[in-house]
Amino acid sequence: MITRPPVSRRIPESTVRRLSHYLRSLEEFESEGGESTVSSEELAARGQTTAAQVRKDLSHFGSFGKRGLGYQVDELRNQLRQILGVDRTWRVGLIGAGRIGSALFSYPDFQVRGYDCVAVFDADPEKIGRRWGDVTIRDSADLEEVLRAERVELVILAVPGSAAQELAARAVDAGVKGILNFAPIRLRVPDKVRVEDVSLVMELEALSFAITQAGGASE
Amino acid sequence: MITRPPVSRRIPESTVRRLSHYLRSLEEFESEGGESTVSSEELAARGQTTAAQVRKDLSHFGSFGKRGLGYQVDELRNQLRQILGVDRTWRVGLIGAGRIGSALFSYPDFQVRGYDCVAVFDADPEKIGRRWGDVTIRDSADLEEVLRAERVELVILAVPGSAAQELAARAVDAGVKGILNFAPIRLRVPDKVRVEDVSLVMELEALSFAITQAGGASE
DNA sequence: ATTTTTTTGTGAACTTTTTCACAAGCCGTC
DNA sequence: GACGGCTTGTGAAAAAGTTCACAAAAAAAT
Numbered sequence: 199m200i201t202r203p204p205v206s207r208r209i210p211e212s213t214v215r216r217l218s219h220y221l222r223s224l225e226e227f228e229s230e231g232g233e234s235t236v237s238s239e240e241l242a243a244r245g246q247t248t249a250a251q252v253r254k255d256l257s258h259f260g261s262f263g264k265r266g267l268g269y270q271v272d273e274l275r276n277q278l279r280q281i282l283g284v285d286r287t288w289r290v291g292l293i294g295a296g297r298i299g300s301a302l303f304s305y306p307d308f309q310v311r312g313y314d315c316v317a318v319f320d321a322d323p324e325k326i327g328r329r330w331g332d333v334t335i336r337d338s339a340d341l342e343e344v345l346r347a348e349r350v351e352l353v354i355l356a357v358p359g360s361a362a363q364e365l366a367a368r369a370v371d372a373g374v375k376g377i378l379n380f381a382p383i384r385l386r387v388p389d390k391v392r393v394e395d396v397s398l399v400m401e402l403e404a405l406s407f408a409i410t411q412a413g414g415a416s417e
Numbered sequence: 418m419i420t421r422p423p424v425s426r427r428i429p430e431s432t433v434r435r436l437s438h439y440l441r442s443l444e445e446f447e448s449e450g451g452e453s454t455v456s457s458e459e460l461a462a463r464g465q466t467t468a469a470q471v472r473k474d475l476s477h478f479g480s481f482g483k484r485g486l487g488y489q490v491d492e493l494r495n496q497l498r499q500i501l502g503v504d505r506t507w508r509v510g511l512i513g514a515g516r517i518g519s520a521l522f523s524y525p526d527f528q529v530r531g532y533d534c535v536a537v538f539d540a541d542p543e544k545i546g547r548r549w550g551d552v553t554i555r556d557s558a559d560l561e562e563v564l565r566a567e568r569v570e571l572v573i574l575a576v577p578g579s580a581a582q583e584l585a586a587r588a589v590d591a592g593v594k595g596i597l598n599f600a601p602i603r604l605r606v607p608d609k610v611r612v613e614d615v616s617l618v619m620e621l622e623a624l625s626f627a628i629t630q631a632g633g634a635s636e
Numbered sequence: 637a638t639t640t641t642t643t644t645g646t647g648a649a650c651t652t653t654t655t656c657a658c659a660a661g662c663c664g665t666c
Numbered sequence: 667g668a669c670g671g672c673t674t675g676t677g678a679a680a681a682a683g684t685t686c687a688c689a690a691a692a693a694a695a696t
Contacts, residue, residue, distance in 0.1 A: 456672090456673065456674090457673075457674075458673085468673090468674095472673090472674065472675060472676085473675085473676080475674095475675090476674090476675060476676070480674080480675065481674095482673075482674050482675080483673080483674075484672080484673050484674040484675080485671080485672045485673050485674075486672080486673070486674085487672090487673065487674080488674090
């Protein structure tokens with residue numbers, strides 16, 4: 199039997215990232231058409247973690263397995279979708295129709311995974327009015343109005359750092375609940391709004407640190 | 418006086434990410450032309466952390482401040498560059514000249530921060546031979562040869578998941594030490610090679626989780 | 637029907653990371 | 667050159683996160 203989430207304590211960030219991984223692994227598992235059941239051991243092997251960790255992570259939200267058997271693949275997949283909030287479609291706005299914006303817009307996994315880009319914005323008069331697939335690029339000046347009209351919940355911010363803070367604040371005014379930020383600055387937003395930063399530079403620096411360090415330590 | 422790194426223990430991943438932040442903050446600080454000195458308190462305020470954390474992070478590598486005064490901005494900036502391994506130029510290869518690859522290639526911070534893209538690869542005959550600025554797109558078939566000839570140390574992998582593992586393995590064969598991976602799979606590489614994953618889907622799921630959870634908890 | 641085998645869920649032990657708190661050090665002033 | 671106001675560097679304490687280890691449960695075997 200599946201038990202309901204016990205009580206929602208604070209969940210570690212790292213747990214959430216692993217849950218994403220487990221979901222991905224389960225989907226792979228399904229598409230490979232293997233067993234209909236999977237053990238924490240097998241899930242751990244795919245996810246660069248341990249069986250105990252898998253079980254502990256899941257135990258935060260309830261009890262989804264059968265002792266002696268493991269987890270029903272499709273069932274756990276559904277549970278994880280629900281937990282991660284991807285058992286529905288999210289209405290997404292893309293702010294910035296430059297290089298990064300355009301790359302994201304056409305990112306295949308994007309649509310597939312329940313993120314529906316219903317509005318695109320840019321400040322460049324050259325771009326405003328152009329169509330990208332089903333959506334027309336709108337003027338950033340109309341941001342609040344359009345975000346509200348389209349009932350956008352999540353925005354992807356793909357603009358230069360100099361414009362990011364102002365646009366973020368305006369998106370928040372328009373009722374947006376989450377921001378995926380590609381601008382290389384720390385956004386200041388109210389606590390109720392969630393920001394995730396994607397920082398290319400930071401990732402590269404983590405790489406060069408690790409490499410430099412490794413070289414320095416061994417020699 | 419600046420003391421040297423005491424001994425290199427294992428440094429937490431989270432510390433490294435914060436060091437990147439501090440470096441960014443110091444650079445901002447400089448370009449704003451404020452005081453030539455900064456306290457852990459001020460640095461913390463910009464970085465969403467605490468003064469104690471800043472000091473502890475830095476203390477892993479030595480002792481860079483003056484009691485009663487704080488840190489010399491330009492000096493700490495240099496130290497951080499050295500620690501993060503960005504006090505030099507890295508020769509980078511870009512594998513995949515699609516949407517994401519092209520967006521990354523023209524990402525402004527990229528060049529500026531000492532990452533020099535010296536080779537671009539794609540498997541599409543349409544693209545091979547085209548020029549992007551100074552570099553010519555090469556055939557992925559020649560990956561090892563070109564990576565070696567160009568003495569590439571870091572690659573950015575911006576190809577579909579299906580091709581990623583094979584290309585990663587070949588890059589490793591060619592002596593690459595770090596991989597920034599945009600493909601939505603977990604790469605298997607030898608321990609000596611460092612991989613950083615950038616997963617758009619995972620970031621989006623972290624967002625929808627946080628939002629969903631927040632709503633569910635309060636009501 | 638009992639025993640064996642398997643694998644979960646979870647408190648307790650352990651490890652890692654963060655925060656606290658304060659002595660030590662630096663600068664300017666009297 | 668001692669005093670006072672600041673701010674670092676750092677052990678020690680606290681908190682957070684991971685791993686261990688085992689009882690509980692479910693299926694398979696005898």
